Amino acid sequence: MNDKKLVIALTKGRILEEVLPLLETVGLSPAEDINKSRKLIFDTNLEDIQLMILRGSDVPTYVELGSADIGITGKDILMENGSDGYYEPLDLKLATCRLMTAAPVNQTTTPKRLRVASKFVNIAKNYFSGQGRQVDIIKLNGALELAPIMGLADCIVDIVDTGNTLKANGLETREHIADVSTRVIVNKAAMKIKHDRIQSLLERLSEAVSD
Numbered sequence: 001m002n003d004k005k006l007v008i009a010l011t012k013g014r015i016l017e018e019v020l021p022l023l024e025t026v027g028l029s030p031a032e033d034i035n036k037s038r039k040l041i042f043d044t045n046l047e048d049i050q051l052m053i054l055r056g057s058d059v060p061t062y063v064e065l066g067s068a069d070i071g072i073t074g075k076d077i078l079m080e081n082g083s084d085g086y087y088e089p090l091d092l093k094l095a096t097c098r099l100m101t102a103a104p105v106n107q108t109t110t111p112k113r114l115r116v117a118s119k120f121v122n123i124a125k126n127y128f129s130g131q132g133r134q135v136d137i138i139k140l141n142g143a144l145e146l147a148p149i150m151g152l153a154d155c156i157v158d159i160v161d162t163g164n165t166l167k168a169n170g171l172e173t174r175e176h177i178a179d180v181s182t183r184v185i186v187n188k189a190a191m192k193i194k195h196d197r198i199q200s201l202l203e204r205l206s207e208a209v210s211d
């Protein structure tokens, strides 16, 4: 852990787009335009804070192992990661969406043992086992909507925002698994060692979110 700097791991994509303006409102901005650079770590207007840009699924790993002090990522990522190796003190209520099951429109027959395609294999496993339903989980890394269309799976577990991707591929939502929003996570040791700086940032973010 770098004792001098506070390192914040951000999730690239839609979360980044929504989080950067929020960080601006609490007085934190990258020293250069993140979208115009291939760099993955950025200095900021504050000498003691750096921003890292990662895939969401890597944010919990960096925070748990202490290479980042703070992480900002989706609840879906945290649910899938399933670790309690960090604190989750704040819901930023950004990039909201839902984790749902989805299946082809008009598909009415349900096989005895459902084949479920997802990149969220742990979420899917926990959801169906919580209901006492035995399913076969098929791990995919993207374009999940193709799986039912191509006969690879009966349904998918995926993020739904506008529902446009499902609609465009002849699928519809079925079961609601969880609401998802952007969360702040904090490394446990950093919360002690860098307590004042982290607490002050959390308070400013919390105020900005509730405004």
Ligand code: PRP
Binding pocket: 142, 143, 158, 159, 160, 161, 162, 163, 164, 165, 166
């Ligand atoms: C997510 C998800 C769907 C889409 C849903 O993909 O996997 O494909 O967004 O959004 P909609 O309901 O507004 O159509 P994302 O864009 O995050 O890309 P990824 O699957 O490659 O991570």
